[in-house]
Amino acid sequence: MTEPVWGPVHRDIVDLLADHPADVPAVVDHLTKLQDMLVRLPPLEESCPLADFNRLYLTITSSVLDGLYDDRFVDPVFLSRLDVEFAARYFDALRLWTDSSPGTPKAWSCLFSRMRGPDARPLPSAAAGVNAHINFDLPFALVTTFDHLESEPVDGTDQHHDYLEINKIFADKIPGLRRGYLERWQLLIDMLNGDIDDWYQGELVEYTRDVAWRNAQKIWRCRHDPDARECERTRLDDNAAALGRLLLSPLGAFLQ
Template identity: 90%
Template structure:
């Protein structure tokens, strides 16, 4: 029998993934507990590539929760439901990987494989996780959310505006998040670039989330056609996996 996927914290992670969070505070709690476990995972421990993404995800989700508390959103029921469905897909991918299941999305597998080395730099690791979560998970989380609320993805609605408001949360948090992943020499370049890198990455997040919305609309139209929906799943998984491999490659690390 091989070594457990998660090494010395395997049983703790299995227990954590045994149930789905039911609301946004529970999502934040799950992500916090997962972060505490990931930074104990050998051989990389605190430099675990998945922890680099999970930390970013925890920060953004905490900001979303604060926005819900502060009445930032026009349709908080929609935003909270989407947050839960979105997180469920991440936790499902982790569960599949834990079980060594072939159902693990390829978009996620390319990052999960890096947990035992070779080491991946923090910023590319976080970017690869964002890629898998937005380009693959998000369109399906949107469809599930709209289906459960008996609504639909229509441009210009309160739900769409709330969805776009998350872009603003990213824009608010990206500068401090990105600089937290940089080495000293990268910080020097970042200082010379001024706000250009922050602007560029904010624009990239906005573009990527807009594409996810369009893909959700496409899946919504074929949601009752299992064959067409599966074709979309494979297409998005393949595309996100290809981008993830690029982000984690030496070229991807250099470009970031």
């Protein structure tokens, strides 16, 4: 008999994924519960590669929620809807993987497949998850959000301003998150490098999110053409999967 995808926590995760979060507090609650399950997933448990990404995602999303409570955003309706649509794509990928579906995005499969080993170091694992979520999921989440709100992705709008505001949250949280993934010898090198690594990671996230915005604009223009939209989906999935495999490779781990 084939062992369930999620081992001893399979039923818990299936039950969690059966519910679809409708707002940002519910997304944070889902990510929190999922984290508790992932760190109990054998054989890697606390070292589960997906848990390394989920922890980062939970931290950023919790900060977005704090920003919503503090009136940080110009258009909170847009930001809230984007956060929900963005999370939905992550949870959808998890559902597909749970069902052993060949439709699981390749961008996510390269990380999901590491949950049973071989072990992957925490920082590359988190980076591979960020890659899949931003380079593949985010453009489509933007398109779905704008379609729902009957708006469109235009530079310089309130929505674009709020989108860029998330970069500041990443810049604020990345240093602490990144150091939490490093081993002792890596922390020594990080200390010697000063703020260079933090600056580089922040610039990389900002660039990647800008590319996601541009890809969303491209998808928006062809959203009523199923063939063109599928072509974009395949292109982004293939590119993100290739980068994900590199990040999880020994070379990728060394470069990070």
